[in-house]
Amino acid sequence: MAANLPAPYAAETQIAIAAVRRACVLTASVFNKLVKQETLTKDDKSPVTVGDFSAQAVVNTILNRAFPEDPIVGEEDAADLRVESGKILRDRIIELANETLIAELQPGEKEEWGLGPNHGRTADQLLDAIDRGNYNGGRTGRMWTLDPIDGTKGFLRGEQYAVCLALLVDARVELGVMGCPNLPVSAADPSGPRGCIFVAVRGQGAFQLPLDNPFVEGARTKLTIPTFTPETLNFLESVEKAHAKLSFNERVGQVLGVTRAPTRMDSQAKYCSLARGDGGVYLRMPVGTGYREKIWDHAAGAILVEEAGGIISDGRGEPLDFGLGRTLGENFGVVASGKDVHAKVIAAIKQAKAEEEAQSQL
Ligand SMILES: Nc1ncnc2c1ncn2[C@@H]1O[C@H](COP(=O)(O)OS(=O)(=O)O)[C@@H](OP(=O)(O)O)[C@H]1O
Ligand SMILES: [Mg+2]
Ligand SMILES: [Mg+2]
Ligand SMILES: [Mg+2]
Structure with missing residues (x-):
């Protein structure tokens, strides 16, 4: 060029x-x-x-x-x-x-x-x-x-x-x-x-x-997302309990060995905080009401995280699909973090989900 x-x-x-x-x-x-x-x-x-x-x-x-x-x-x-x-x-x-x-x-x-x-x-x-x-x-x-x-x-x-x-x-x-x-x-x-x-x-x-x-x-x-250890890692999560399943986040944190308290803040300021290293993982798991995430709630945050060297996906590790219309469709939550922690968070979600399912069958 x-x-x-x-x-x-x-x-x-x-x-x-x-x-x-x-x-x-x-x-x-x-x-x-x-x-x-x-x-x-x-x-x-x-x-x-x-x-x-x-x-x-x-x-x-x-x-x-x-x-x-x-x-x-x-x-x-x-x-x-x-x-x-x-x-x-x-x-x-x-x-x-x-x-x-x-x-x-x-x-x-x-x-x-x-x-x-x-x-x-x-x-x-x-x-x-x-x-x-x-x-x-x-x-x-x-x-x-x-x-x-x-x-x-x-x-x-x-x-x-x-x-x-x-x-x-x-x-x-x-x-x-x-x-x-x-x-x-x-x-x-x-x-x-x-x-x-x-x-x-x-x-x-x-x-x-x-x-x-x-x-x-x-x-x-x-901005570049720094690397984290279990001791320095903290979650960024919603304030409103209706918007994300915070009890699930807590279990995922335990599986990962996180000791720091989560940082709760409203809005895509969570993505901004992640991109500059104020928190290690943005975790937003669905509360189970069938709510569909809107594209305007994640699009700007998604590119900010990727350009700061991180990964954003749903809770299964699948990419978010911004081509489905005004919503992200039936995506399963949102996970954004640095590259080094992302796979670990997805594995921890899988484990916490399996525990939850086993519990519900008791
Ligand atoms: N049930 C449910 N589940 C998930 N998300 C929902 C739900 N209801 C609303 N919303 C959307 O949440 C947007 C605000 O998200 P936040 O992460 O800022 O939530 S929180 O205020 O910190 O709890 C908020 O964006 P704004 O309406 O622009 O504030 C909504 O689009
Ligand atoms: Mg919004
Ligand atoms: Mg709004
Ligand atoms: Mg609104």
């Missing part, structure tokens, strides 16, 4: 980073303005919904301008906002999305991306942008997948959440960008500065960038 050609997906990467950063500014402001001032025990679903919808409106608007041919598999849709009862919510969402899109250009951003003070959108344009996330996915072609707020419960608690965007080509993730406004820049300094962006491009590595100025020269850190 000629030396002066841009790296594959250079434009997509820049635009995805800009879109995720702007969405993070929006969600952080929704939290500060609307969630923080309300008691979290009240019915506070609406601020979250405001954040989810308006972040999806922002990211999809930017993608649509830059890549009008690309379909998007997004978590949210605007049906509830188009009816009369959705008017109050709709007005707030339009205001927030426009505020975010018209904010001054940052170094590295371009006005041709449809950003900056001259680029307000109408309500219809923004609702249509949200609905551009209605694509059903599939095996072939180029498509984006977006989770505008992953870890909604974490967002509400003021803990971890992530804005997650990935580009798939023929069912393979080629690019992943995740914004984590509440994640400490360094796990070694948990009360230090927060706010990170994680980026991975197929064949180009995994990186952490500062959320407040991701395009600044020399600010990116390359």
